[in-house]
């Protein structure tokens with residue numbers, strides 16, 4: 001039962017007005033949602049900046065050379081990227097289209113890291129020509145494609161190797177990436193990582209700068225980071241001795257958890273930073289390695305709390321003795337996480353904040369799937385049709401994974417700043433939906 005604690009998972013500066021309405025940045029969210037329509041995604045600029053600053057400070061207080069890189073896949077919107085660039089963040093991109101988004105935001109690409117397990121030749125060419133700072137090479141086939149592209153264009157490119165350390169971060173199986181049985185990364189354990197390093201070091205065009213791994217997401221434990229860093233640094237030391245490979249740069253990826261539920265126990269950025277930076281320093285001493293330049297790639301933990309989704313309730317279906325379904329005007333089309341990862345969220349009726357919770361309901365979407373459930377068996381003040389319901393901590397991997405299922409239109413997103421709002425993504429129209437059909 002979240003009670004008033006629920007405000008702690010809404011954006012910073014969330015409050016309840018005297019008439020029981022949710023407000024963020026002094027804006028009455030019910031009034032805003034009524035004006036703009038639902039489903040509506042609302043992002044708070046202050047929360048984004050504050051969180052980015054906190055990550056930056058946590059790591060740079062503990063490590064001299066560190067770059068925070070926002071994982072765009074969590075949500076890549078031009079306005080958001082511009083704000084994060086102002087805060088000094090770089091970008092982790094995973095497609096040619098995300099490279100184009102960074103370009104559309106008119107940002108320099110030198111702090112951009114290009115990831116992906118199956119980058120195409122044309123994406124690699126796009127990245128090289130655009131001047132992407134680092135290509136994070138995921139496999140040997142990609143290294144060969146990159147070599148061809150660089151020879152043809154007569155360019156050089158600095159790269160990191162995404163290694164697979166074989167460490168289980170104990171998160172959802174579908175979001176686990178750093179184990180041996182994964183499509184991502186070059187396994188250390190099979191000898192593949194050594195082979196690719198040797199091959200890259202022979203190239204005149206490829207400049208190996210260091211190692212990267214990403215274990216999965218969200219990771220609530222600290223020990224997987226410690227273990228995986230130990231494996232990566234031990235490997236780096238062996239590669240130095242065997243081949244003269246110098247790990248000038250290192251990244252333990254992202255995956256830092258953020259609170260979806262009031263009861264979630266999430267390490268603070270400072271705690272992640274302590275663990276990662278101390279482990280790197282200790283290993284550099286024991287293995288006689290130079291301290292590498294560090295980059296980290298938070299996505300979810302930067303944007304999740306900053307965003308909320310607001311829906312309008314519709315049909316309420318009571319099945320006596322079984323369940324009450326409260327359907328809303330969005331669902332898996334704008335947030336597929338509960339359906340594919342079994343993700344859990346809290347919810348609030350935003351014109352009745354603080355009212356006693358008297359009814360356990362299941363909040364279902366409007367899409368034509370039984371699995372289209374946003375929140376299961378949740379205690380609320382008994383909801384009525386046609387009222388506003390918000391789901392906090394909706395900023396990450398919701399709109400980013402939105403679809404047009406059932407020919408639905410993706411929602412509008414607005415950004416709040418100092419008591420005002422601006423639209424940062426317009427609601428799709430039926431013309432948007434139909435324009436790709438060729439008759």
Ligand SMILES: Cc1ncc(COP(=O)(O)O)c(C=O)c1O
Pocket residue numbers: 071073074092115214216217218253254255256297298299300301
């Ligand atoms: C390589 C890489 N870095 C960073 C991230 C971001 O993870 P999170 O949003 O959990 O911080 C991901 C997520 O898939 C990733 O694949």
